[in-house]
Amino acid sequence: MTSGTPDAEIMVARAQMSETRRPTVAALEAILQIEHRVLDHGFVRVIDYMGDDGAIVQAARVSYGRGTKKVSEDRALIRYLMRHWHSTPFEMCEIKLHVKLPIFVARQWVRHRTANINEYSARYSILDREFYTPSREHLAAQTTINRQGRGAVLEEEQAARVLHLLREDAERSYATYRQLLNDPDDPDHDADRTGLARELARIGLGLSTYTQWYWKTDLHNLFGFLRLRADPHAQFEIRIYAELIRDIVRQWVPVSCEAFEDYRMNAVSLSAAEADVVRKVLAGTTLSRPQNISTREWSEFATRFGIIGA
Amino acid sequence: MTSGTPDAEIMVARAQMSETRRPTVAALEAILQIEHRVLDHGFVRVIDYMGDDGAIVQAARVSYGRGTKKVSEDRALIRYLMRHWHSTPFEMCEIKLHVKLPIFVARQWVRHRTANINEYSARYSILDREFYTPSREHLAAQTTINRQGRGAVLEEEQAARVLHLLREDAERSYATYRQLLNDPDDPDHDADRTGLARELARIGLGLSTYTQWYWKTDLHNLFGFLRLRADPHAQFEIRIYAELIRDIVRQWVPVSCEAFEDYRMNAVSLSAAEADVVRKVLAGTTLSRPQNISTREWSEFATRFGIIGA
Amino acid sequence: MTSGTPDAEIMVARAQMSETRRPTVAALEAILQIEHRVLDHGFVRVIDYMGDDGAIVQAARVSYGRGTKKVSEDRALIRYLMRHWHSTPFEMCEIKLHVKLPIFVARQWVRHRTANINEYSARYSILDREFYTPSREHLAAQTTINRQGRGAVLEEEQAARVLHLLREDAERSYATYRQLLNDPDDPDHDADRTGLARELARIGLGLSTYTQWYWKTDLHNLFGFLRLRADPHAQFEIRIYAELIRDIVRQWVPVSCEAFEDYRMNAVSLSAAEADVVRKVLAGTTLSRPQNISTREWSEFATRFGIIGA
Amino acid sequence: MTSGTPDAEIMVARAQMSETRRPTVAALEAILQIEHRVLDHGFVRVIDYMGDDGAIVQAARVSYGRGTKKVSEDRALIRYLMRHWHSTPFEMCEIKLHVKLPIFVARQWVRHRTANINEYSARYSILDREFYTPSREHLAAQTTINRQGRGAVLEEEQAARVLHLLREDAERSYATYRQLLNDPDDPDHDADRTGLARELARIGLGLSTYTQWYWKTDLHNLFGFLRLRADPHAQFEIRIYAELIRDIVRQWVPVSCEAFEDYRMNAVSLSAAEADVVRKVLAGTTLSRPQNISTREWSEFATRFGIIGA
Structure with a gap:
């Protein structure tokens, strides 16, 4: 997990230590607020979390009642819950992330409906000049095995041509965007021209443009996200976010995450x-x-x- | 807000202080884990929380972007969000409660579906001998104004008779329950008789029997719960829980709760x-x-x- | 699937035939509105439905686009979708049921949150004198294998005693309920006594009392309900409802239901x-x-x- | 409500009439399957529906029980339910639409999470050469009243320039897309070049590109969608879809829609x-x-x- 350089605002947020009676996870506290870089301009930052492995056990034992506590160890109970599809105890943990991601990735991500989202609004604000360009080794042909996904990587010359086209279009679209906005703060501002409303000026921007959001979800639904998006069949650009988040989850709730990987992620279903x-x-x-x-x-x-x- | 005497386990949980980089709310930390008594045997305990008034502003500003920050104060922004039905920023706060409540109250409560619940299971465990008996001043006749709710309080003699009947039935049902279970740990255990399965033995228990659960929800959905259940039209026995929770929310996110009371709870809708x-x-x-x-x-x-x- | 005798109101509803351009399923039309009996006083009635196997294919093909249509047959596509956890096409079908069920069954059922419910309200109306009594062959001891579920069936004499106790308590609670209500329409109405509010009078009724509701859900979530509740580990009293509903689903969307049984219900997960x-x-x-x-x-x-x- | 010319496939679907015992709505049957045009290339088609005004009353009366039926008329009950925020009866109706819409509109639409969606997938299939261009009267400057929305319409010369830029960029992006795909069915197919995987080739397409989906939701959540999206503060391009859908709802459930407009859409909330x-x-x-x-x-x-x- 590589980490970006935290800027001044993040440094301030990280410096604020408080005392709490809530469960805390030292490994997660250590990386709180820090930007973990993904793709060329993206990142994932853990903003807040609720609960730990113990909180899952505590909630489950309300449903099991007194007595069980002595018999089962926590680890065995968590693995039992995962194995037998008891999902509600895992809903008792919650995590909040700040994510920067290309719009076409955001469009896949948002299909996971049981989560809370606050996205940067291009109706209110002006988007930065940041768009995703695949690295050369990810430029692949359409697979021939099924109708979806990537096959062989393109040859060098062809890859260079593809990158040139993608970059050129993205840059032109962004230049048009700024020209349409004609924002008074722009160096090229033309006082004789009216700027177009933000909500309209952005419609020509490409799907590779970066957006960002606050995303909050419970552990059960996060596992559902990881099972589909950290899977080899997921598109590379969302999978790399999912893999990074899985690494974060391993540090947050190590016992539950191991159980998830054993009984869900790497499980095999037989008809x-x-x-x-x-x-x-x-x-x-x-x-x-x-x-x-x-x-x-x-x-x-x-x-x-x-x-x-x- | 009256508080019960915390037992040994709660004392231990309260003694554990940790350092955290997450937002904390001193007023809520002060009452974490403590049992706030409701009705004759019920309680509400705050187990954990995520976020504060500032977290709502922070999430909203992702959607407003840079610049807004300087113009609006936090309070004005929160009130603006509430007034204009922007619900997603309020979803960024989360609270987890441990609640003990009569089953007929639980049946109304559970209709709020966007929440996470782990309930004590009477298939696994044996329920305690605790059932709700209304206090005399809450024994009222059916209202004559509409088809729902309470009217005039019963006269003393009639009230006494009602209480006697309710108590007698509850006690008899519970005695039958224990007899059917014939649990080996019971003093009256009859070694010549087989105990009935727990999942069956409980079906004769009354709706006034207490159950308990862990309940976790986000602030937006909690406001939805409060608007309906802290309302004068709600049944008294759930309203008193809702009022207590509203008091807790006031301590947790005072600015948001004030905005909620001004623009939702005490607002008036004109057709x-x-x-x-x-x-x-x-x-x-x-x-x-x-x-x-x-x-x-x-x-x-x-x-x-x-x-x-x- | 045994069917009760439809009463006059149902006969009228069944007689109303209309023309429609929507997809219809003859096998389901044939049983629409009819009461299918469950347990001693319960039933399941199909009130309405939306879509059929073809509607799933149609929705999936929006996401596959033109071309696929010629290659895959509908059955193969439905089985592929089920096998690869594509859940959204199955959400395109919807069913609405009228169900009468004991309250302790309703309490398990309602935990499936992604469904729409309108329940008969005992705050507004008076409940009928109907409560569930297990049949003799279902009176079983607590299992000794795990902490949950039933083991050996009780011997005849013990079973008779259990049934006597359950019936006696249920009858006494119901008698108390009517006495507390002191409803003017009751033959035993006592004009000198005030009736207790309905919302309070019912709190002593047992969990075996029957309630009823309209329940509406999509096919994907219905499959989730069936996987958990038609499972041998589910309590018998809810399982028998789930099994009946599975029979109905087989008639409604036979291809999808077969795929569900092959790849979910009867599948085996290997860690x-x-x-x-x-x-x-x-x-x-x-x-x-x-x-x-x-x-x-x-x-x-x-x-x-x-x-x-x- | 203007309607497009149904193509051959739609004609076939419309010709299939069946008999049903379900509630039907003649006014909605009359427009089933037909494309109602929105914007320059978009449409809304009603594919299926469940329930009518009567179904809401029927579901509500389960919760009111016998007796009420004689007293209240259906219309009064529906208006009472709407006025007093009883949402569950309105969840008993469901509608399924086929919608073609620009991606930036889809991104706002999808934030309504309690709905079922199957979207055309650009990972599997190739998108058509269709993108949204605003008509001249909708090209407006950023409003100066708040940070969001449109102000004065642009002058003719400036508008022409904006349209030219938007069209040129959209056409160039689409040309790049086809060139990257290098699809064997394309007239310009270059046999010496490998095509880029579909999931990558599309990332440079603009947000104005049209997509399409099947969208299914219940009436309560549809009202929530309409209240926010048919509101004057919503962006014009989604509002015009919402207004068309409101017209459809008026034909489907006229009594409920009138109550919604009186008590929600056109209601005024006083703090x-x-x-x-x-x-x-x-x-x-x-x-x-x-x-x-x-x-x-x-x-x-x-x-x-x-x-x-x-």
Whole structure:
């Protein structure tokens, strides 16, 4: 996890230490407010958090009542809850992040509806001249395996041409934006021309333009976000945010995050028919595709279990 | 706000002080973990919180961007947000409560869906012998004004009879519950009899039995809860919880809570037709009921504005 | 699926046929409005629905765009969506049910928050004299395997005693309720006594009392409800409702329901460590518990796959 | 409400008539599937709906119980529910729309989280060459009254220049997009060049590019959408969609929509302090600003009530 240089305002925020009776997590306090850089201009900053691994246990034990406390250790209980899909105890932790991200990433992110968002408004304010340009190694062709995602990386000459086109368009769009705004504070301000309303001037800006928001969610829903967005099928540009946030979660609630990775993130789901196949093989039968599994599903199954020549 | 005597476990939790870089609210820290008593056996305890009035301003300013900061004061901004129904900045604060409450109150409470709940489970654990009995001054007849709510308080003799019946039934149901459970730890345990499963033994318990839960929600949704449940039309037994929580919120985010009380809780909504009436009176016309307001609505309007003989 | 005798009002509702340009499902139209009986006094009635299997495909294809339509068949697409956790297309179908159920079942049901509910209000109206009594074969002891659920069925004599106690208490509570209400329409009305407010009179009623509501949810969230509540670990009294609703869903969206049962309901989730075990066995290694799987988890694993002596 | 020419596929969908026992609304059936044009390339199509005004009454009466039915008329009940903030009965109606809209409008729209969305995916499919260009009368300067919204319309010459810039940039971005994709079906396909992955090629497209989605929501949340987005403070480009949808809702549930317009959309909210002012004026006192109302609020108050020289 690389960290950017905190600016003056962040330094001030970090310097303010208070006493609290709430649960605190030292590892997370250590990185509070700091900008963790993502992509070329993006970042993730932890602004605040509520609860820790212990808070999950505490909430779960209201539903289990007295007595359980002595029997189970905290770790075993958390893993039991995760394994058996008890989601409400994980909702008892909450985290608030400040994120800077390209608009096309924001458009995927916002589909996770059980979260609170305050986004920078281009109706009120002027956007900075910052847009995302992929690094060369991420410029890939459309995959040929399915209809979605990336395949082979472009050759050097072609990649250079792509980057040139993306940059040129982004710069031209931004120049048009400032020209339309004709803001009095701009060095190129033309006093003879009326500026266009901000809410209209921005409509020609590209989807690669950076925006930022405060994003707050509970741990259960954050796990749901990570399962979909830290997955290899997610688009690279959102996945890299998700992976960084997963690293943060590991520091915040290490026991819960490990359970999540074991029982959700890296778990494998067997369909009813696939479970029957596994049952038979565990009982000594030779592996073979049954009729109720299509060849496409069988190929997905073989891939997941590294079966050669299935 | 009266407070119960914290027991040993709460004393330990309160003694644990840590340093944090997060925003803290001294007035709320002072009452963290403490049981605030409600009804005869209920309580509300603040377990944790995230954010303060400043956190609302901070989140809102992401959407307002640079510049605004110098112009508006925090208080003016919070009041502006509340007045113009900007709800997302208030979602940036979160509070977690431990509440003990009668089941019939819990059934009303749970209808506020945008909250996280972990409830004590009577499938796993045995419920305590605690049930709600109204105090004498709250024993009232059905109101005759509408189909819902309470009217005149019962006379002493009748009230005594009602209390006797409620107590007797609650005690008998609880005795049956323990008998059905036939728990090995019970003094009356009968070794010759099998105990009934907990999930079944409890079905005869009354709705006045106390349960408890951890309840966590954001400030915007908490205001929604307060607007409906601290309202005079809410049933007394949930209203008294809501009023206590409103007192807690006043200590937590005093500026936001004041704005909520001014622009929501104590605000008055005029229908399109009523607004026209007020417009005319402000312009000097004499007050009279227009045809597009029914007599029932007119009577509600007169009541809200203390108009006599309207 | 047994069906109750529709009363006059239902007969009228069923007789009203209209023409529509919306998708319709003949199998569901055939049972619309009819009461399907559950437990001793409960029922489930389908009131309305939106969409069918085709509506899921149609919505998904907005996100896939033109072209796909020719390649994939509808069934393959629906199964692909289910297998790869694409939940939004399933949210495009909606169903509305009228359900009569005991209050302790309603308390579990309402924890599924992404649904719309209108419940019969005991603040406004008087509840009927109907409460749930388990049938003899469902009277079971607390299980000894875990802290939750039922074990062996009670012997006849003990069962009879339990039923007697449950019935006696429920009848007494209901008699008290009517006495407290002292409703003018009651044959036993005592004109010398004031009736207690409805919202208070009901607090002594047992959790086995029946209530009813209109419940509306989308297909994705309905599947979530079914996965948890039609599961063998769910309490029998809610499971039997869930199973009936699953039967209804099979008639409504047969392809989606089959995919749900194959990839969710009857699927088996392997933890990261368990998946490694299966991978090794599929590659020819002998089955044995690795160190990173606890004995408790290993025993759960063995049970799920019918492994003897693992 | 102007309607576009339905294409062949829509004609087929409209021709399919079925019989149903569900409530139907003739006025809505008449426009089902038809494209209602919005902006230069957008549209709104009603795909499906559930319920009518009667369904709201039916659901509400579960909570009122028997007896009420005879007393209140449906219209009075619906207006009572709206006036007293009973939201759950309105959640019992649902509507599904197919909408084509510019991305910057979609970004505002999606903030209404309690809705179901399936959006056309530019990771899977290629976007059409369609982008929004404001008509000349909507090209306005930034307002000088507050930080948000539009002021005076631009003069002809300046407007022409703005339109030229917006169109030129949008066309160039789209040309770059197709060049990056280098799709084999394109007439300009260059066989010597690898196409860029779709998920990357689209990042330079402007926010004015059109997207489309299926959007489904219940009536209560739709009213929430309309209150904010059909409001004069909403950006013109989303407001025009909201106004069209409000026209559709008027045809679907006329009684509820009228109640919504009377008690929400066109209602006026008085703060506690403002209500006191009105109370005093209604009692005969002369109008004047009390100390607890700031000059800014007083000016907002005067504007809402058309008070001159307040």
